[in-house]
Amino acid sequence: MTAQLLTTLSSETNLAKLPNHVAVIMDGNGRWAKQRGLPRIEGHRRGANTLKEMLRYCKDLGIKTLTAYAFSTENWGRPTGEVNFLMGLFERLLQKELKEMEAEEVCINFIGDLSPLPVSLQQEMRHSMERTQDNQGVFFNVAINYGSRHEMIGACQAIAEKVQKGELTASEIDESTISQHLYTSASPDPDLLIRTSGEMRLSNFLLWQLAYTEIYVTDTLWPDFNLEQFDRAIESFQQRDRRFGKVKQ
Ligand code: IPE
Ligand code: IPE
Ligand code: MG
Numbered sequence: 001m002t003a004q005l006l007t008t009l010s011s012e013t014n015l016a017k018l019p020n021h022v023a024v025i026m027d028g029n030g031r032w033a034k035q036r037g038l039p040r041i042e043g044h045r046r047g048a049n050t051l052k053e054m055l056r057y058c059k060d061l062g063i064k065t066l067t068a069y070a071f072s073t074e075n076w077g078r079p080t081g082e083v084n085f086l087m088g089l090f091e092r093l094l095q096k097e098l099k100e101m102e103a104e105e106v107c108i109n110f111i112g113d114l115s116p117l118p119v120s121l122q123q124e125m126r127h128s129m130e131r132t133q134d135n136q137g138v139f140f141n142v143a144i145n146y147g148s149r150h151e152m153i154g155a156c157q158a159i160a161e162k163v164q165k166g167e168l169t170a171s172e173i174d175e176s177t178i179s180q181h182l183y184t185s186a187s188p189d190p191d192l193l194i195r196t197s198g199e200m201r202l203s204n205f206l207l208w209q210l211a212y213t214e215i216y217v218t219d220t221l222w223p224d225f226n227l228e229q230f231d232r233a234i235e236s237f238q239q240r241d242r243r244f245g246k247v248k249q
Helices: 002-006 029-035 042-063 073-077 080-103 119-132 149-165 175-180 227-238
Strands: 022-023 065-072 107-113 138-146 192-195 215-218
Touching: 022 042, 029 042, 042 065, 042 080, 042 227, 065 073, 065 149, 073 080, 073 138, 080 107, 107 119, 107 192, 119 215, 138 149, 149 175, 192 227, 215 227
Parallel strands: 022 065, 022 192, 065 138, 107 138, 192 215
Antiparallel strands: none
16 A cells, blocks of 8 residues: 555655645535535535545655644534534544554544533544554544634633743743643644645634644645645645745755
8 A cells, every 4th residue: 555655646756855744624525515416514524535545645655743624613603404414424433433543553633622512522532532542653633623713712821820820930931831732732833734625714723833834725625635636735845945934045
């Protein structure tokens, strides 16, 4: 499997210059379904396959972390039927895929405020995190009920409490203090952000963590995003000159 997948990356691609952490805004499921005269939920169902393929590919290439935006704090505003379908889909997928994730050495982690989610889904999430916590093959962060502003408010509150208790002084707060209080504290910042379906916005995703991330937007709708297109995103990343505010040497 590995050798076959690696050949899909073009020969000029330097496998040593891969992004270490890829984040993805999986957008366009609804439009994909609409184009085919199908209900929106069909797009979500198909989108799950894309994510599965992408995760396996990351593992085979040696991309250490994949972070996927699955449900935002704003997505609760969608029709109840769609929200309920998504919650059910997440739960079914976890039940179905856990064995394979264990075999593939996937370490799954959920980022977001999990407390408003259905209890049975929360249980499934906790179970899958526990079962895969020691795996080192690929780190897979799934953002569910995730909102960057909500995350930052939580971080501010936790830090303020520490200051109040005298565990920290205000002047000691630095970038690493903030990073350590975010859901993503265990992961380095993403190197590459991919957004499908053409929207040029972040939609409240990882606003702190994406400060110096390279952004790649494709018009392809998420269910149609395939490994060849992922290669293209990686190749684009490899051609970028990441200056981090400095002058090129
Ligand atoms: C992304 O696809 C999936 C979620 C936000 C859950 P959309 O459902 O946003 O698809 P479009 O943008 O309406 O096409
Ligand atoms: C972003 O997509 C959220 C996810 C992919 C989970 P949306 O479809 O919710 O974003 P907007 O509404 O186009 O900004
Ligand atoms: Mg959308």
